[in-house]
Amino acid sequence: MRQPEPxxxxxxxxxxxxxxxxxxxxxxxxxxxxxxxxxxxxxxEAVADLEAQAVEGLATLAAHPTPSDAAGYVTxxxxxxxVQAVRSARNRHEGSDAEKGERDxxxxxxxxxxxSFHKAAELLGVELRTVPLDDDYRADPEAVAAAVDDxxxxxxxxxxxxxxxxxxxxxxxxxxxxxxGAGFHVDAAWGGFVLPFTDHAWSFADAPVDTLTIDPHKFGxxxxxxxxxxxxxxxxxxxxxxxxxxxxxxxQATLTGTRxxxxxxxxxxxxxxxxxxxxxxAAERAAENAEWLAGELADRGYDAVEPELPLVAxxxxxxxxxxxxxxxxxxxxxxxxxxxxxxxxxxTRAALRAxxxxxxxxxx
Amino acid sequence: MRQPEPxxxxxxxxxxxxxxxxxxxxxxxxxxxxxxxxxxxxxxEAVADLEAQAVEGLATLAAHPTPSDAAGYVTxxxxxxxVQAVRSARNRHEGSDAEKGERDxxxxxxxxxxxSFHKAAELLGVELRTVPLDDDYRADPEAVAAAVDDxxxxxxxxxxxxxxxxxxxxxxxxxxxxxxGAGFHVDAAWGGFVLPFTDHAWSFADAPVDTLTIDPHKFGxxxxxxxxxxxxxxxxxxxxxxxxxxxxxxxQATLTGTRxxxxxxxxxxxxxxxxxxxxxxAAERAAENAEWLAGELADRGYDAVEPELPLVAxxxxxxxxxxxxxxxxxxxxxxxxxxxxxxxxxxTRAALRAxxxxxxxxxx
Numbered sequence: 001m002r003q004p005e006p007x008x009x010x011x012x013x014x015x016x017x018x019x020x021x022x023x024x025x026x027x028x029x030x031x032x033x034x035x036x037x038x039x040x041x042x043x044x045e046a047v048a049d050l051e052a053q054a055v056e057g058l059a060t061l062a063a064h065p066t067p068s069d070a071a072g073y074v075t076x077x078x079x080x081x082x083v084q085a086v087r088s089a090r091n092r093h094e095g096s097d098a099e100k101g102e103r104d105x106x107x108x109x110x111x112x113x114x115x116s117f118h119k120a121a122e123l124l125g126v127e128l129r130t131v132p133l134d135d136d137y138r139a140d141p142e143a144v145a146a147a148v149d150d151x152x153x154x155x156x157x158x159x160x161x162x163x164x165x166x167x168x169x170x171x172x173x174x175x176x177x178x179x180x181g182a183g184f185h186v187d188a189a190w191g192g193f194v195l196p197f198t199d200h201a202w203s204f205a206d207a208p209v210d211t212l213t214i215d216p217h218k219f220g221x222x223x224x225x226x227x228x229x230x231x232x233x234x235x236x237x238x239x240x241x242x243x244x245x246x247x248x249x250x251x252q253a254t255l256t257g258t259r260x261x262x263x264x265x266x267x268x269x270x271x272x273x274x275x276x277x278x279x280x281x282a283a284e285r286a287a288e289n290a291e292w293l294a295g296e297l298a299d300r301g302y303d304a305v306e307p308e309l310p311l312v313a314x315x316x317x318x319x320x321x322x323x324x325x326x327x328x329x330x331x332x333x334x335x336x337x338x339x340x341x342x343x344x345x346x347x348t349r350a351a352l353r354a355x356x357x358x359x360x361x362x363x364x
Numbered sequence: 365m366r367q368p369e370p371x372x373x374x375x376x377x378x379x380x381x382x383x384x385x386x387x388x389x390x391x392x393x394x395x396x397x398x399x400x401x402x403x404x405x406x407x408x409e410a411v412a413d414l415e416a417q418a419v420e421g422l423a424t425l426a427a428h429p430t431p432s433d434a435a436g437y438v439t440x441x442x443x444x445x446x447v448q449a450v451r452s453a454r455n456r457h458e459g460s461d462a463e464k465g466e467r468d469x470x471x472x473x474x475x476x477x478x479x480s481f482h483k484a485a486e487l488l489g490v491e492l493r494t495v496p497l498d499d500d501y502r503a504d505p506e507a508v509a510a511a512v513d514d515x516x517x518x519x520x521x522x523x524x525x526x527x528x529x530x531x532x533x534x535x536x537x538x539x540x541x542x543x544x545g546a547g548f549h550v551d552a553a554w555g556g557f558v559l560p561f562t563d564h565a566w567s568f569a570d571a572p573v574d575t576l577t578i579d580p581h582k583f584g585x586x587x588x589x590x591x592x593x594x595x596x597x598x599x600x601x602x603x604x605x606x607x608x609x610x611x612x613x614x615x616q617a618t619l620t621g622t623r624x625x626x627x628x629x630x631x632x633x634x635x636x637x638x639x640x641x642x643x644x645x646a647a648e649r650a651a652e653n654a655e656w657l658a659g660e661l662a663d664r665g666y667d668a669v670e671p672e673l674p675l676v677a678x679x680x681x682x683x684x685x686x687x688x689x690x691x692x693x694x695x696x697x698x699x700x701x702x703x704x705x706x707x708x709x710x711x712t713r714a715a716l717r718a719x720x721x722x723x724x725x726x727x728x
Contacts, residue, residue: 011399016407019622022399031395034587034626035375035386039441043380043694076440076589077403079621087487116621119606123451123619125489217622223398225440225589225624242483255487257443257480258383258581260589260624262398330407 011346015355016332018162018190020344022223022266023278029262029269030223036261038074039254047261050268057271058214058228061196062188063205071234073254074216074264075227078189079116080255081213084229084240086120087255088211089154089183091239108147109156110139110168114187117156126153137161137305139168145176152182159202160191163334165290165311167191167200174207183210183236189227191309193219194283196276198309204232211236216267219282221274221345226263282345286310289352290343296356300363310343316359323362329355375710379719380696382526382554384708386587386630387642393626393633394587400625402438403618411625414632421635422578422592425560426552427569435601437618438580438628439591442553443480444619445577448593448604450484451619452575453518453547455603472511473520474503474532478551481520490517501525501669503532509540516546523566524555527698529654529675531555531564538571547574547600553591555673557583558647560640562673568596575600580631583646585638585709590627646709650674653716654707660720664727674707680723687726693719 011021022030033047041048051074059070075081086107093105106127109117113130121128129152131143139157148155155177157168170186177184188195188202192214195202204212212230216222231237240253274282290307297304297314304314316324316339324331324339332340341347341355375385386394397411405412415438423434439445450471457469470491473481477494485492493516495507503521512519519541521532534550541548552559552566556578559566568576576594580586595601604617638646654671661668661678668678680688680703688695688703696704705711705719 014407017401017404019399019401019404027398030398030626034391034394034630035383037381037383037588040381040383042696043378076620076624077622079619083619115606115616119616119619122606123487215622224401224622224626225620227622242479242486252479252483255443255447255483256440256589256620257478257483258441258579258588258591260440260627262394262588262626263624266398332406 012351013328014330015341015347016330018218018342019224020221021346023221023270023273025273026222026266026270030266033261033265037258038261038264039257039259044261047264051264054264054267059230061192062212062214062230063203064230065204070230071237072230074267075229076225076256077227078213078215081227081229082114082116082187083120084255085185085211086154087124088236088239090124090126093153104151105153106151107154108144108152110158112137112158112161112163113156114162137164137166139173141169141172144173148176148180148182152180154183154185157186159186159188159195160309164305164313165307165309167202167308170202171207174209178208184208186212189213189215190218193279194309197280197283216270220270222267222270225260226267286343289347289349293341293352312341313338320362327358376715377692378694379705379711380694382582382706383588384585385710387585387634387637389637390586390630390634394630397625397629401622402625402628403621403623408625411628415628418628418631423594425556426576426578426594427567428594429568434594435598436594438631439593440589440620441591442577442579445591445593446478446480446551447484448619449549449575450518451488452600452603454488454490457517468515469517470515471518472508472516474522476501476522476525476527477520478526501528501530503537505533505536505540508537512540512544512546516544518547518549521550523550523552523559524673528669528677529671529673531566531672534566535571542572548572550576553577553579554582557643558673561644561647580634584634586631586634589624590631650707653711653713657705657716676705677702684726691722
């Protein structure tokens with residue numbers, strides 16, 4: 001009745017994904033923990049210990065004040081982490097009543113915020129106020145300041161935007177949140193494993209960040225599914241807890257119930273193998289590749305957005321985009337239709353050269 | 365800085381989990397697809413095709429009217445599937461306005477409903493009305509009928525309850541939902557791979573079921589994370605869709621963003637290997653083990669709940685429960701404190717004999 005299973009594709013021509021080929025150690029660890037569930041720590045004790053290690057590793061990257069004691073957990077990905085950050089802020093907002101839904105609460109985020117914030121708003125019944133960007137695709141602090149009010153439960157800053165790889169002015173946004181008594185969340189889902197090797201201000205050390213998304217399964221080179229949510233204070237996670245009887249745990253703060261032990265073990269193994277030197281090398285290589293690609297595209301007359309983190313966007317016509325996809329390149333587009341190439345660790349200079357060669361052939 | 369990784373435990377003494385040792389084919393498939401993301405089908409085409417196969421397989425088990433064309437997807441687990449069922453019903457309920465939160469909408473579920481429904485209610489801002497069970501731990505249709513009203517968006521029936529493995533009177537509950545124009549959801553997360561080999565009425569063929577949870581990573585012997593949400597009509601999933609720009613897909617109906625290709629591939633491989641004969645054999649063996657264990661416990665004077673599906677609950681004193689855990693047995697308790705043993709496929713008769721031997725030793 002069924003066809004034989006297709007082979008999983010190689011990453012050779014994948015220029016669209018924010019995930020990447022896992023580190024070999026991470027793959028091996030994930031395989032060993034395939035049948036475990038960190039959502040049931042009383043049964044699966046080994047993976048519960050590993051999760052504490054993963055959180056400590058992520059907290060170290062994000063300059064948490066007390067990494068060994070940081071609140072957080074390994075999520076299914078950035079979407080879960082962002083949804084949970086909004087949920088926590090909603091539940092903690094003064095005057096809120098989580099039982100009844102929150103008609104009046106709002107969340108202020110730049111237009112560049114990941115669509116998981118739209119999903120969160122729809123799920124959680126809060127208003128999402130998206131505010132315009134500045135001329136270089138970053139959150140405009142003045143626009144954010146104009147949008148917040150007493151009903152603002154959360155301000156969102158993006159440290160590595162999905163479309164252009166931009167880093168918002170995190171300290172300024174944190175101050176604005178602080179002034180109105182709102183929580184402040186930084187979405188570094190993709191950027192979090194690159195930013196420690198840059199001069200950007202993005203972390204717990206740089207601003208009054210309450211919660212932060214940082215995904216091992218993106219630049220962290222862990223296998224899917226391994227996202228990360230961190231919080232400065234335990235109270236942010238406590239606001240997510242729902243009592244559960246039969247798991248021999250007091251409560252479950254996660255969005256999902258059963259979770260992937262493979263993701264947790266893979267994250268720990270990747271961080272062990274790569275932090276900090278391996279991640280630094282990967283970040284530098286990716287940055288060089290992005291610069292190179294943007295230069296090549298600009299040389300050919302395309303309007304290329306100067307890369308800030310290793311992500312290149314350029315105004316390539318629809319017909320050429322289609323031809324590149326037909327040639328087997330996995331590429332995607334920004335909301336306004338620009339070609340978007342994410343220079344993940346699996347994206348080599350040789351692959352980018354072949355990509356440019358194909359583009360030249362298509363243009364002829 | 366870090367300790368060497370602990371070994372993942374064996375399943376030998378795990379009597380508490382609703383997950384199990386994956387089938388070898390499923391493990392192999394999961395390992396091949398560790399680095400893929402079904403949340404990005406334009407990039408990861410192979411796993412997108414596999415997901416359609418997984419949904420068809422689940423829909424076949426659940427007697428969906430058109431399995432090859434069924435609406436559904438592979439979730440991170442039963443919690444996501446149940447949350448999404450509540451969300452879909454909320455969004456589809458007449459007069460609802462998802463943007464504003466839903467103060468007035470309610471969901472009616474038996475007290476035996478999984479705690480994911482409590483999580484869903486808190487997340488989604490709907491009222492959860494839990495109604496008492498009958499004397500044998502099943503939903504009482506009269507109590508459900510008394511609880512529903514015009515603001516009821518969803519009635520929940522459980523086909524294999526978490527605490528006692530009970531199957532609610534699904535057809536009666538479906539009729540009650542129908543009468544008030546509410547949606548009807550069946551939570552067969554754990555029971556779904558056992559129920560096809562019983563006389564219970566639980567599926568799309570047995571009642572006006574709108575949505576159904578059925579998890580490959582439980583009795584389906586797929587690796588974590590692989591849950592399943594099915595819907596009778598596409599509209600139930602359409603009500604979950606949030607537009608997303610950069611993934612080259614029209615919309616994303618899932619709760620999480622990035623998802624596990626390993627879970628999807630593992631689910632397909634498990635269903636290929638085991639449906640129907642392998643699942644039938646596993647279900648029969650599990651039922652015999654549960655009967656045997658309940659009998660042994662009753663012989664020793666414990667008040668054991670007669671198993672309906674392969675799950676045994678018995679009134680074992682706290683001190684003996686603690687001693688069993690100290691002896692290395694992973695056991696859990698019901699909300700009222702009874703010992704709870706889930707006879708999953710990895711639970712052998714030999715293990716249960718050893719468990720009873722340890723219990724005898726403890727009682728001496």
